[in-house]
Amino acid sequence: xxxxxxxxxxxxxxxxxxxxAVLPDSTATYxxxxxxxxxxxxxxxxxxxxxxxxxxxxxxxxxxxxxVPVVPRGGGTGFAGxxxxxxxxxxxTDRLTTVRAFDPLxxxxxxxxxxxxxxxxxxxxxxxxxxxxxxxxxEQSHIGGNxxxxxxxxxxSSTASPAHGRRVSRVVVAPGEVIAVGGAARKxxxxxxxxxxxxxxxxxxxxxxxxxxxxxxxxxxxLPVAAxxxxxxxxxxxxxxxxxxxxxxxxxxYLDDGALAAARRSYPxxxxxxxxxxxxxxxxxxxxxxxxxxxxxVEALGxxxxxxxxxxxxxxxxxxxxVSIAVTTLRGGKVSEDIAVPVDRLEEAIEATVEVxxxxxxxxxxxxxxxxxxxxxxxxxxxENVEEVAxxxxxxxxxxxxxxxxxxTASGEHGLGVVKRGHAHWEPRIEALQQxxxxxxxxxxxxxxxxxL
Amino acid sequence: xxxxxxxxxxxxxxxxxxxxAVLPDSTATYxxxxxxxxxxxxxxxxxxxxxxxxxxxxxxxxxxxxxVPVVPRGGGTGFAGxxxxxxxxxxxTDRLTTVRAFDPLxxxxxxxxxxxxxxxxxxxxxxxxxxxxxxxxxEQSHIGGNxxxxxxxxxxSSTASPAHGRRVSRVVVAPGEVIAVGGAARKxxxxxxxxxxxxxxxxxxxxxxxxxxxxxxxxxxxLPVAAxxxxxxxxxxxxxxxxxxxxxxxxxxYLDDGALAAARRSYPxxxxxxxxxxxxxxxxxxxxxxxxxxxxxVEALGxxxxxxxxxxxxxxxxxxxxVSIAVTTLRGGKVSEDIAVPVDRLEEAIEATVEVxxxxxxxxxxxxxxxxxxxxxxxxxxxENVEEVAxxxxxxxxxxxxxxxxxxTASGEHGLGVVKRGHAHWEPRIEALQQxxxxxxxxxxxxxxxxxL
Numbered sequence: 001x002x003x004x005x006x007x008x009x010x011x012x013x014x015x016x017x018x019x020x021a022v023l024p025d026s027t028a029t030y031x032x033x034x035x036x037x038x039x040x041x042x043x044x045x046x047x048x049x050x051x052x053x054x055x056x057x058x059x060x061x062x063x064x065x066x067x068v069p070v071v072p073r074g075g076g077t078g079f080a081g082x083x084x085x086x087x088x089x090x091x092x093t094d095r096l097t098t099v100r101a102f103d104p105l106x107x108x109x110x111x112x113x114x115x116x117x118x119x120x121x122x123x124x125x126x127x128x129x130x131x132x133x134x135x136x137x138x139e140q141s142h143i144g145g146n147x148x149x150x151x152x153x154x155x156x157s158s159t160a161s162p163a164h165g166r167r168v169s170r171v172v173v174a175p176g177e178v179i180a181v182g183g184a185a186r187k188x189x190x191x192x193x194x195x196x197x198x199x200x201x202x203x204x205x206x207x208x209x210x211x212x213x214x215x216x217x218x219x220x221x222x223l224p225v226a227a228x229x230x231x232x233x234x235x236x237x238x239x240x241x242x243x244x245x246x247x248x249x250x251x252x253x254y255l256d257d258g259a260l261a262a263a264r265r266s267y268p269x270x271x272x273x274x275x276x277x278x279x280x281x282x283x284x285x286x287x288x289x290x291x292x293x294x295x296x297x298v299e300a301l302g303x304x305x306x307x308x309x310x311x312x313x314x315x316x317x318x319x320x321x322x323v324s325i326a327v328t329t330l331r332g333g334k335v336s337e338d339i340a341v342p343v344d345r346l347e348e349a350i351e352a353t354v355e356v357x358x359x360x361x362x363x364x365x366x367x368x369x370x371x372x373x374x375x376x377x378x379x380x381x382x383x384e385n386v387e388e389v390a391x392x393x394x395x396x397x398x399x400x401x402x403x404x405x406x407x408x409t410a411s412g413e414h415g416l417g418v419v420k421r422g423h424a425h426w427e428p429r430i431e432a433l434q435q436x437x438x439x440x441x442x443x444x445x446x447x448x449x450x451x452x453l
Numbered sequence: 454x455x456x457x458x459x460x461x462x463x464x465x466x467x468x469x470x471x472x473x474a475v476l477p478d479s480t481a482t483y484x485x486x487x488x489x490x491x492x493x494x495x496x497x498x499x500x501x502x503x504x505x506x507x508x509x510x511x512x513x514x515x516x517x518x519x520x521v522p523v524v525p526r527g528g529g530t531g532f533a534g535x536x537x538x539x540x541x542x543x544x545x546t547d548r549l550t551t552v553r554a555f556d557p558l559x560x561x562x563x564x565x566x567x568x569x570x571x572x573x574x575x576x577x578x579x580x581x582x583x584x585x586x587x588x589x590x591x592e593q594s595h596i597g598g599n600x601x602x603x604x605x606x607x608x609x610s611s612t613a614s615p616a617h618g619r620r621v622s623r624v625v626v627a628p629g630e631v632i633a634v635g636g637a638a639r640k641x642x643x644x645x646x647x648x649x650x651x652x653x654x655x656x657x658x659x660x661x662x663x664x665x666x667x668x669x670x671x672x673x674x675x676l677p678v679a680a681x682x683x684x685x686x687x688x689x690x691x692x693x694x695x696x697x698x699x700x701x702x703x704x705x706x707y708l709d710d711g712a713l714a715a716a717r718r719s720y721p722x723x724x725x726x727x728x729x730x731x732x733x734x735x736x737x738x739x740x741x742x743x744x745x746x747x748x749x750x751v752e753a754l755g756x757x758x759x760x761x762x763x764x765x766x767x768x769x770x771x772x773x774x775x776v777s778i779a780v781t782t783l784r785g786g787k788v789s790e791d792i793a794v795p796v797d798r799l800e801e802a803i804e805a806t807v808e809v810x811x812x813x814x815x816x817x818x819x820x821x822x823x824x825x826x827x828x829x830x831x832x833x834x835x836x837e838n839v840e841e842v843a844x845x846x847x848x849x850x851x852x853x854x855x856x857x858x859x860x861x862t863a864s865g866e867h868g869l870g871v872v873k874r875g876h877a878h879w880e881p882r883i884e885a886l887q888q889x890x891x892x893x894x895x896x897x898x899x900x901x902x903x904x905x906l
Contacts, residue, residue: 105697106796128699150642179882184795186825187865189603189653190877192887192906196649200642217699244558246581246670289742342637343559372639412640424643429632433893434645440889453645 013048016058023047030090033078038335039383042084051095053170053178053209061176063089069446072203074145077137080417082202093144107215113144113208129215144208149415150200154251168195170210174442202415203448205441221290224282224316226309227301228275234304235277236347239370242300250284256350258365263326268315272306323367333383335392339403340374340412352402353377360395374412416452466501469511476500483543486531491788492836495537504548506623506631506662514629516542522899525656527598530590533870535655546597560668566597566661582668597661602868603653607704621648623663627895655868656901658894674743677735677769679762680754681728687757688730689800692823695753703737709803711818716779721768725759776820786836788845792856793827793865805855806830813848827865869905
C-alpha cells in the first residue's frame with residue numbers, strides 16, 4: 001500500500017469534514033499505540049477527524065466506495081496495535097466528544113466515542129456516581145476504544161456489571177451508514193445482540209460512534225487492603241481462600257515478584273523485605289459496611305501473609321496506575337500481554353510467565369486482575385535489541401498456547417490487534433463463523449484490515 | 454409441512470438416541486408453551502430427547518442432512534411461542550441434566566441446558582451462593598431456555614451482573630457439530646463475542662447444550678419493602694425518587710391497579726383500600742447493611758405512599774411468583790407481552806397499556822421489573838372468544854410500536870418467538886445484518902424456522 005496521500009483523497013475527505021480535519025500522513029502520533037515500546041509503528045495515507053457520527057459515515061462511505069481501508073482509532077493507548085494503521089485512512093474519534101445525554105438521577109449517560117475515559121469517570125463522580133471500569137491511561141483513552149477492545153482494568157466496584165454497563169448505541173457500518181443498535185432501555189432481547197457483538201470487535205465490524213454507559217451510585221467508602229506474601233503460591237492460595245470465604249471484594253489485584261520489584265520503591269507504605277507477591281483488594285459500600293468488609297478481607301488475606309496493610313486509597317491507586325510505567329522503565333521496552341485464565345489456574349499462569357521468559361533468556365514478570373484471572377504477562381527488552389524483541393514475540397506466542405490449554409484465552413482485555421492475530425487458537429468452526437460474520441459486516445474487507453481475525 | 458412421522462426418520466433418530474428417546478407427534482406436552490393461554494399450539498413429526506451434547510449434534514446433523522427443521526425446546530414455559538413447533542423435529546433438552554462442573558469456592562458452575570432453573574438456584578443456595586436471575590416458572594424452565602431467551606425475571610441481587618453471569622459454553626451448530634464458545638475464564642476478548650450473540654437468539658442460530666453460570670456469595674439478609682400508592686403516577690415518581698437518592702435495591706418490582714386487584718386477596722399482609730399501585734423493593738447485604746438499606750428504602754418509597762410495609766421475604770416472593778397465575782385466573786386467558794422502555798418512560802408505558810386495551814375493548818393491566826423498565830403488559834381474554842383473541846393481538850401490536858417510540862423494545866426478556874415476529878420495528882440495515890448472521894449460522898434455514906427473524 002502506498003503511503004503517499006493522493007490529492008483527490010485529501011480534497012474529497014476535506015470537503016466532507018473540512019480541510020483542517022484531514023491531517024497528512026506525517027502525523028506520527030496517529031500511527032502508533034502502546035506497542036511502540038516493542039517497536040511497532042504504522043503508516044497511513046491520511047488521518048481524518050470527523051466531528052459527528054454523520055461525518056464518520058460520510059468519510060467511511062467515501063473510503064468504502066474507493067476501496068480505501070479504514071482504521072478506527074481512539075486514544076491510541078492500546079497494547080495490541082489494534083489501531084496502528086498499515087495503509088489506508090485513520091478515522092480518529094478525537095472530535096467526537098459530545099455527551100449526548102446525562103441523567104444522573106437515572107444512573108446513565110450516553111457519550112460519543114471520543115469522550116475520554118477519565119472525563120466519564122469525573123462527570124460521574126461529580127454527580128455522586130461511579131463508572132466502574134478503570135483501564136489504565138484513562139486520561140488518554142477514549143470510551144469508544146475501551147468498548148472496542150472491551151478493556152475494563154480493575155473493576156472498582158462490588159456491584160458493577162461490566163457487560164451491562166457499556167452498551168454500543170451508535171455504530172457506522174458498511175457501506176457508510178449510522179445505525180442505532182442500543183438505546184436507554186436496559187433490557188432488549190428482540191433482536192440478535194449486535195451491540196454485544198460489537199463490544200471487543202476491535203474496529204473490524206464497524207466504527208463505534210456513541211455508547212450508553214450505566215453508572216452506579218458511588219459507594220460512600222472504598223477501602224483498600226494490601227497483603228504481602230513470600231511467594232506466588234501463598235499469594236494465590238490467599239486469593240482463593242478469600243473467594244472461598246464468600247467475601248465480595250470490589251477489586252482484586254496482584255503484583256508478582258518482578259512487578260513488585262519494579263514498583264517497590266514508589267509504594268506508599270513499607271514493603272516487607274521478604275515480600276515477593278502482593279495482593280490488593282478493596283472493600284466498598286457504606287462507611288460501616290466497607291469497614292466491616294475490610295476487616296473480613298484483612299483476616300482472609302492475612303492467612304500466610306508477611307504483612308497486611310490498609311493504605312490510603314488515593315495514594316495506593318495512583319501507585320497501582322503507575323505499575324505499567326515502572327515496569328517499562330526497567331529496560332526501556334516490553335512486550336506486555338494480557339492472557340486470562342480461570343481463577344484456579346492463576347498460579348500456573350503466573351509461574352509459566354516467568355518460566356517461559358527464562359527459557360527465552362528474558363526477564364519476565366506479571367501483574368493483573370486476580371478476580372478475573374487476567375494477567376498482564378510481560379517480557380522486558382531493550383527496543384533496539386532485535387534479538388530480544390524476537391525472543392519476546394516467541395515467548396508471548398508460547399504463553400498464548402498455554403493460556404488456551406489452561407482453559408483461558410490469549411486476550412482478556414487488550415484484544416488481538418495485529419500483535420496477537422493468529423494466536424487465539426480457535427477451533428476451525430469457530431474461526432469460520434467469525435470470518436463469515438466479518439464478511440457480513442465488511443464484505444470488502446476494508447475495516448481495520450490485518451487485525452484480530 | 455406434514456405432521457406424520459415417516460418411518461425412516463423415527464428409525465434413524467431412534468438408532469442415534471435410542472428408540473425410547475424418540476416420542477411420536479402425539480406428545481402434546483411438547484407442542485405448547487405458555488402461549489397456550491392465547492390459543493397457540495403446534496405440531497411436529499417427532500420429539501427427540503438426546504442425553505448428551507454429542508447426541509444433540511448427531512440428531513441435528515441427521516435433520517440438517519435431511520432438510521428437516523429442528524425446534525430446540527427447554528422447559529416449555531415461554532411466553533412467545535419460541536419453542537412451539539410448526540413441523541419438524543422438536544429437540545428437547547429434558548435429558549441434558551448433568552452438572553458438568555461445580556466449584557462453590559470459586560463461585561461458578563457449568564450445567565447442561567436441561568438443568569432446571571430452580572435446581573441451579575437450590576444447588577447454589579445449599580452452598581452459600583446465589584444465582585440471581587429468577588424468571589418465573591423456575592421449577593419447570595430449563596437454564597438453556599432461560600439463556601436462549603435471556604429471561605432474567607426480578608434480579609434479586611444488588612451485586613448481580615446478568616450478562617456476565619450466564620455464558621454459553623457449548624452449542625451445537627449447523628451442519629451438526631458441538632463447539633465450545635466459552636469456558637471458565639471470566640474474560641475473553643480474543644474473538645468476536647459469539648457466546649453473547651447466542652444469548653437471546655431463541656434457538657435460531659444453534660442449540661445451546663451447556664452454560665457456565667457465575668454465582669455470587671448469598672447475602673446474609675434480603676429484606677423486602679412493599680409500598681402502596683393511590684395511582685400509577687405517584688408510584689412511578691417514588692421509583693425515580695428512590696433511584697435519584699442513590700439507593701441500590703436488589704429488586705425493584707411493580708404491580709399496577711389491575712395486577713394488584715387480581716392478586717390482592719392472596720397478598721400476605723394488608724392492602725390499603727385506596728391502593729392502586731404497588732412497588733416492591735428489596736435491600737440485601739450483611740444483616741446490618743440490609744437493615745440500613747431497608748430503612749433508606751422505606752423512607753424514599755414513603756414519599757407519596759399510602760402505606761409502606763416490610764413483609765416476611767419468603768411469603769412475599771411466593772406471592773409475587775403467583776401474580777402471573779392470579780392474572781390468568783381472572784378470565785382464563787391472556788396475551789402477556791414484555792415490552793421494555795427506559796426507566797423514565799415507565800409511567801407512560803404503564804398508562805398506555807391500559808389505554809390501548811380500553812380502545813380495543815379489553816381489560817388490561819401490567820406488572821414487571823421496574824428497575825429494568827420491563828413491563829409484563831397483559832390483555833385479558835377468554836380463550837374461546839376468537840374476537841377477543843384477535844383484539845388482543847392488535848392491541849399488542851400497537852404496544853410494540855409504542856415501546857419502540859419510547860426508546861424501548863418489543864421484548865425485554867420473552868423474546869420474539871412466533872407471536873412477536875415482525876413486530877420489532879428494526880431499521881432496515883439492522884434487519885439485514887441479522888438476516889445475514891442467521892444465514893451464516895443456518896444456511897438452510899432449518900433452525901427454529903418462523904421464529905424471531
